[in-house]
Amino acid sequence: MPNNNQPASQGSEQVLDQFKNKIASELGVQLGGDRTSRENGSVGGMMTKRMIEFAEQNLKGGTRI
Template sequence: MAGERNTNAPAAQGAEQGLDQFKYEIANELGVQLGGDRTSRENGSVGGQMTKRMIQFAEENLKKGSRL
């Protein structure tokens, strides 16, 4: 709801800064300005793209046999 704070926390302690940087890199690639005045679709497209790339990264590493 409007005015609520984001309570999501990274699963790995200390990853917040890296994830934040990753978020803005993706937003830049997609040409999206993040913010509360943007649509859910615009902001959500960034999160969806982040998830897609993280899954792709994990799958590639699993194929190589390395454990993250």
């Protein structure tokens, strides 16, 4: 099944890929189709956690994202 998702803004796909690779490196996980869903999913979970933390910190400070 093809992936038809479109990035929210121009250049965001590249930034998210860099973020994903940074998190994978921190967790010591090598991403890929030959890896378990637990390994790949741990990266996505940590990305979500960090983005939520970032948003919460900025909302507390009254900064609009």
